[in-house]
Amino acid sequence: EKIWTELGYEYEKKGSNGETISNAADFANKLFQIKMGFGNKEKTFVEIGYKKKINDSIVENILNEVNNYDSYFLNSQIINNKKSRLNVYLNFNRLKSYLNDNEEEYLNTRIIQRQKILKNSFNSDLFFESSAGNLPQQEYTFIEVEPGMGSYKWIDINGNGVQELEEFEIAVFEDEAIFIRVLLPNQIFIKTYQNKLNYSIQTNFSVFQNSDINLIKMLSKISNKFQISADNKAEYNGNNIILNSLFKGNDDLLAYNIGLKNSFAINRAKNRYSITYTYAENEKKNSYSFGSNQHISRFNKINIAHKINPSTLFELVTNSERKINWSENFSQKNYKIKEDLIKPKLTYFYNENNQINFSYANTSVINLIGDKENLQQQTFGVEMYFNTKKKDGAVVNFNYYNNKFDGDNNSVISYTMMNGLKNGENYTWSFTFVKKLNKTLDMNVKYFGRKSPKNQPIHNATFQIRANF
Numbered sequence: 001e002k003i004w005t006e007l008g009y010e011y012e013k014k015g016s017n018g019e020t021i022s023n024a025a026d027f028a029n030k031l032f033q034i035k036m037g038f039g040n041k042e043k044t045f046v047e048i049g050y051k052k053k054i055n056d057s058i059v060e061n062i063l064n065e066v067n068n069y070d071s072y073f074l075n076s077q078i079i080n081n082k083k084s085r086l087n088v089y090l091n092f093n094r095l096k097s098y099l100n101d102n103e104e105e106y107l108n109t110r111i112i113q114r115q116k117i118l119k120n121s122f123n124s125d126l127f128f129e130s131s132a133g134n135l136p137q138q139e140y141t142f143i144e145v146e147p148g149m150g151s152y153k154w155i156d157i158n159g160n161g162v163q164e165l166e167e168f169e170i171a172v173f174e175d176e177a178i179f180i181r182v183l184l185p186n187q188i189f190i191k192t193y194q195n196k197l198n199y200s201i202q203t204n205f206s207v208f209q210n211s212d213i214n215l216i217k218m219l220s221k222i223s224n225k226f227q228i229s230a231d232n233k234a235e236y237n238g239n240n241i242i243l244n245s246l247f248k249g250n251d252d253l254l255a256y257n258i259g260l261k262n263s264f265a266i267n268r269a270k271n272r273y274s275i276t277y278t279y280a281e282n283e284k285k286n287s288y289s290f291g292s293n294q295h296i297s298r299f300n301k302i303n304i305a306h307k308i309n310p311s312t313l314f315e316l317v318t319n320s321e322r323k324i325n326w327s328e329n330f331s332q333k334n335y336k337i338k339e340d341l342i343k344p345k346l347t348y349f350y351n352e353n354n355q356i357n358f359s360y361a362n363t364s365v366i367n368l369i370g371d372k373e374n375l376q377q378q379t380f381g382v383e384m385y386f387n388t389k390k391k392d393g394a395v396v397n398f399n400y401y402n403n404k405f406d407g408d409n410n411s412v413i414s415y416t417m418m419n420g421l422k423n424g425e426n427y428t429w430s431f432t433f434v435k436k437l438n439k440t441l442d443m444n445v446k447y448f449g450r451k452s453p454k455n456q457p458i459h460n461a462t463f464q465i466r467a468n469f
């Protein structure tokens with residue numbers, strides 16, 4: 001019951017019964033495996049094993065061995081209880097190919113760890129994985145579809161009427177989304193070694209809110225959540241194990257996506273004197289057949305909320321953000337944007353299910369490179385929520401934008417900085433209605449409209465009946 005051993009052998013052959021026919025689909029493989037473990041698979045255990053596979057195929061009209069691989073692995077669950085868990089998996093592989101006289105070694109790993117301490121005041125989660133793989137040198141094109149069915153908008157930057165790859169951006173509004181990106185068939189792959197990490201630790205002292213010690217009772221109002229993730233792919237030459245930097249992107253990496261976020265709060269999710277400070281950073285790189293693209297974003301955000309009385313809530317949001325985009329071959333997409341925002345908001349609850357919001361936002365956006373475009377934007381918004389006890393509801397929204405933009409109005413930069421709107425006075429309005437017809441059917445009606453300078457109003461509406469079984 002505590003120790004187990006498994007021994008396995010598999011053999012497969014398909015083809016022409018030994019005849020040497022060049023066009024026959026002959027192949028064969030042999031697989032030998034042995035593994036041994038001890039412990040309890042439902043709780044804690046350790047298992048080790050070895051696997052060897054031999055592959056045969058037609059070479060010069062004869063069925064011969066073309067490659068084989070040796071695989072050594074360890075699979076374990078070292079800790080497993082209500083507060084802690086630790087899983088470790090290791091797999092070392094050696095692949096030998098006789099066709100091109102090549103030998104490769106690579107290591108696959110996986111570590112999962114979870115920990116809860118001090119009555120769940122600290123919760124941490126860790127996931128790490130490394131593996132070998134392939135990265136396609138992808139090519140793509142854009143195809144026009146029905147309005148609202150796509151994801152991209154075409155901006156004719158140079159006015160030549162020709163759709164070029166660098167002239168497509170993700171559409172802000174549904175009626176502009178008339179293109180989809182289609183990946184083209186590709187046979188070019190680059191061998192990679194990939195490292196992935198996700199880690200988070202959450203601190204919450206609310207369990208001590210009834211403590212008799214004032215300092216500990218004060219700490220009960222504080223909470224913090226820290227998250228970090230990394231996914232890096234480096235070129236792999238087949239004879240060395242790569243543990244590239246997880247937290248810093250560099251030009252040697254073919255692709256990466258690194259993210260960091262920390263949220264510190266006092267009275268989180270409380271309406272009286274609630275303060276949340278959030279810092280986030282993301283850096284990513286993608287490689288295509290025509291070059292690479294890199295994007296970096298960082299922001300510092302403060303959110304203050306206070307319920308003045310039972311029917312009035314005041315909120316204040318300040319945000320300072322930096323966005324950098326660099327394209328190896330499409331210089332029109334390069335920018336380094338500095339954006340600062342301040343947004344007060346007042347909410348009035350006129351009964352338990354209905355409320356109205358009034359908001360104002362002042363935004364300053366500057367492109368620090370290129371033509372150094374500049375935007376000063378003021379926004380006024382009103383939003384009303386109507387709900388019934390039967391879960392029927394409606395949302396009505398109206399926004400006024402006053403954009404003062406200095407730069408080329410027909411560019412990727414202007415579309416990004418003004419978020420799809422135009423220079424001057426812009427208006428957007430929307431209406432959403434949800435009604436439960438019976439126990440099975442729901443009805444949704446959505447309408448969105450907008451008006452920009454020198455353009456006629458644009459209206460979009462959708463109607464949906466949904467059945468829930």
